[in-house]
Amino acid sequence: MTTESITTIKLTAAEGMMLTDGEHFGKEVFLAIGADQSAWYEITEAEYDEIMAKESQQGEPESADSI
Amino acid sequence: MALVTTDDKHYKAIAEAIRTNAETDKTYLPEEMADGVNEAYAMGRRHGDAEGYIRGNLKGVEEGMKAQYDAFWDAYQQSGKRVTYQNAFSCGWTQSLFKPKYLIKPGSGNYQAKEMFYWFGSLNEPPLDWRTIADKIDLSNVTDATFLFNSARINYIDVDLSNATTLWGCFNCEWQITGRTHLTLKVSEKCKDYTVAFNYCADLTHLIFKEGSKIAANMTVSSATNLVKDSIESIVNALWDDASGKTLTLSLTAVKKAFQTSSGSNDGNTSEEWLSLVASKSNWTISLA
Numbered sequence: 001m002t003t004e005s006i007t008t009i010k011l012t013a014a015e016g017m018m019l020t021d022g023e024h025f026g027k028e029v030f031l032a033i034g035a036d037q038s039a040w041y042e043i044t045e046a047e048y049d050e051i052m053a054k055e056s057q058q059g060e061p062e063s064a065d066s067i
Numbered sequence: 068m069a070l071v072t073t074d075d076k077h078y079k080a081i082a083e084a085i086r087t088n089a090e091t092d093k094t095y096l097p098e099e100m101a102d103g104v105n106e107a108y109a110m111g112r113r114h115g116d117a118e119g120y121i122r123g124n125l126k127g128v129e130e131g132m133k134a135q136y137d138a139f140w141d142a143y144q145q146s147g148k149r150v151t152y153q154n155a156f157s158c159g160w161t162q163s164l165f166k167p168k169y170l171i172k173p174g175s176g177n178y179q180a181k182e183m184f185y186w187f188g189s190l191n192e193p194p195l196d197w198r199t200i201a202d203k204i205d206l207s208n209v210t211d212a213t214f215l216f217n218s219a220r221i222n223y224i225d226v227d228l229s230n231a232t233t234l235w236g237c238f239n240c241e242w243q244i245t246g247r248t249h250l251t252l253k254v255s256e257k258c259k260d261y262t263v264a265f266n267y268c269a270d271l272t273h274l275i276f277k278e279g280s281k282i283a284a285n286m287t288v289s290s291a292t293n294l295v296k297d298s299i300e301s302i303v304n305a306l307w308d309d310a311s312g313k314t315l316t317l318s319l320t321a322v323k324k325a326f327q328t329s330s331g332s333n334d335g336n337t338s339e340e341w342l343s344l345v346a347s348k349s350n351w352t353i354s355l356a
Contacts, residue, residue, distance in 0.1 A: 008346055
């Protein structure tokens with residue numbers, strides 16, 4: 001049996017900001033072991049709201065034609 | 068004519084019987100009583116005819132409605148053989164119309180269940196309680212669950228989607244108030260796409276993943292700001308241990324409340340319980356938005 005301590009890296013966005021890796025968003029991010037911390041950066045909450053508004057207009061995925 | 072001796076109480080009894088059954092208050096001389104009997108009989112006929120008509124009419128209506136129901140659902144469900152249910156109960160279908168005769172069991176493939184309940188229901192009716200029709204639907208063969216319950220006014224959904232490879236927009240509530248508070252699912256590692264699956268789910272308080280579920284792809288449930296503790300635990304516990312490079316996004320508001328250390332402290336995101344839960348899935352990035 002082996003025992004090891006695992007350290008979870010937590011990123012926290014500054015006031016008025018949001019963290020993103022370009023695809024996911026969060027005020028707080030608990031990184032997976034081995035995840036690239038540098039992939040995450042801050043954007044303003046206004047920018048985040050704008051992105052969310054655009055995403056809500058996203059249509060259906062490309063797929064075979066509906067019958 | 069023969070004269071007889073009799074007790075006039077008998078004539079009184081006969082007259083009373085005639086009045087009761089003929090529904091009249093006339094008085095009768097003995098020589099009028101035969102006509103009175105005929106009047107009573109005629110009244111009985113009228114009642115019998117009326118009652119017979121009503122019963123016959125009702126039975127006829129019932130049988131007619133049953134015949135119409137059978138004709139429609141036999142055609143719509145191909146006498147139980149239908150497996151292609153894409154959009155089958157979308158836009159315009161309401162709870163009062165939804166009375167399937169046969170088991171609804173979509174097959175696998177692109178057209179089988181996509182958008183099946185897209186925008187089902189009406190604001191003039193309460194949400195359909197899935198539990199009342201659960202024995203009529205089997206989604207276990209579904210592979211494409213794209214928009215399957217999108218904006219559907221259906222609550223207490225409890226389904227096995229373990230063969231689904233995509234749940235794109237499946238439970239999205241963007242375009243209608245769905246009243247959906249409870250959702251129970253079984254999923255597997257086959258599903259590679261939860262894009263917008265849980266968007267606009269602000270009413271959702273309970274999202275439970277059944278025993279054996281494996282969440283293997285990025286998932287965002289951050290719109291569910293009222294998610295309760297056991298639901299958050301259920302989601303995290305269902306994260307697949309063999310996944311790599313995946314992210315789960317939850318609501319910061321929900322976690323703060325669900326795991327708060329004392330009533331009203333709203334500090335759940337820093338609680339030991341929450342941090343332990345996160346640590347239990349160290350192969351996952353967990354984001355609180």
